[in-house]
Amino acid sequence: MYRFSFFPYRRQFIQPLQTHHGCWKNRQGILLKLTDDKGNLGWGEIAPLPWFGSETFLEALTLCRQSPKTLSKTEIFTISEKFPASQFGFESAWLNLTEKTPLTPELPNSQLLPTGEAVFSILESLKPEAGKTFKWKIGVTDIELELQWFDRLLSSLPPNATLRLDANGGLTWETANRWLAACEGKAIEFLEQPLPVTEFDEMLQLCDRYTTTIALDESVATLRQLETCIRRGWRGIFVVKAAIAGSPTQLRQLCETHRLDTVFSSVFETRIGREAALRLAARLQTVPRAVGFGIEGWFADEVVLKF
Ligand SMILES: [Mg+2]
Incomplete structure (x- = not known):
């Protein structure tokens, strides 16, 4: 007990x-x-x-x-x-x-860039770190403008940087096709959740049409949803917000049984939840990818335990 x-x-x-x-x-x-x-x-x-x-x-x-x-x-x-x-x-x-697991090895973190044109305000301050992963939100304003910014962004990122795009389900069939066409031949790690959760079959079709990998995020928030997407044939990347996915032991089983290509990501938890999630990430991410836990600077205070 x-x-x-x-x-x-x-x-x-x-x-x-x-x-x-x-x-x-x-x-x-x-x-x-x-x-x-x-x-x-x-x-x-x-x-x-x-x-x-x-x-x-x-x-x-x-x-x-x-x-x-x-x-x-x-x-x-x-x-x-x-x-x-x-x-x-x-x-x-x-x-x-x-489980007295040793401390989590440092996993590289992706850095969230400011959304829209604001991205250019910080680009000059970025240190040229080889292999650094950046994430940029798309689908927030006019697509013509965003595609222009996208080109400019690609030519201004530090050398060897990796870029992921996240649409948060905000594209349509037409704009998703335009984005993926624009990504062809460019070094884009993946496009995250192009379409709403309800448009699963359309996202499967997008995987067949283009070479850029597609990742599901909103579609796989819980273990049940994750299972459903595996059963329905998803073979792209799975973004795992471990802190809200459900049972970590069942998550381990599911990822290991199906050898899922996962990217673990934060829900703005404290160090306690983050370390638990990063332990899972260290064990379960089958492909070396940056995790999405770059949340330093978002809070004014650390949670202090008083007892
Ligand atoms: Mg996302």
């Missing part, structure tokens, strides 16, 4: 984050602590992202408040799938306690 305690937190973004779902000002989550009968500790984190299909912060908080003060392994591993962020939090606390 494990003694269970939890600590809700709230962190403020320095600049509110503009998303398709509105303006995000505060990141709220819950840190979890499990203690075994020998006094060993295991830490986990619930970092919900309801607009990606996870439970809300309040739902997770209610779950924690209603949980007994001591938990069995079975209780930890049978949290409902309706609480994928909580499944991740509780199981990774248990894994942290029971």
Whole structure:
């Protein structure tokens, strides 16, 4: 049996984050602590992202408040799938306690560039690091303009840089085709989520039509969605937001069974959730790719544990 305690937190973004779902000002989550009968500790984190299909912060908080003060392994591993962020939090606390894995090796991080024309304001300050990976959001304004910026961006990036594009499901069949045609012959690592989640078959067709790899992100937010896309024949890249995907042990099984090409990515969790996710990334990313955890500079404060 494990003694269970939890600590809700709230962190403020320095600049509110503009998303398709509105303006995000505060990141709220819950840190979890499990203690075994020998006094060993295991830490986990619930970092919900309801607009990606996870439970809300309040739902997770209610779950924690209603949980007994001591938990069995079975209780930890049978949290409902309706609480994928909580499944991740509780199981990774248990894994942290029971698996004494060495510290995660440093994985290279991709750097998110400012969206739109703002990208050019920071390009000159970029250090020419060989092999550095950058990510740029597209599908946010007029396509003619964006395609011009795209050309200019490609010619201004440091040498040997890798570029990934992320449309967040914001393209149409027509604009996705135009983007992929523009990417032909260029060193684009992948185009992420060109079309909305509902247009899975169209994204499969795009894979056949063009040489640039396509990655699914919004389409594979949870383990169930990931399974569905594997079953329906997805052979491109899978972006995995481990903290909201659900059970990390089931995620391991799924990735290892199907030898998925994955890119692990952050949901603005604290160091506790990030380390759990990066341990999975170190074990499960089959192709050497930068992870998406470059979030330094987004928060004014680090979460400080007071107890
Ligand atoms: Mg994405």
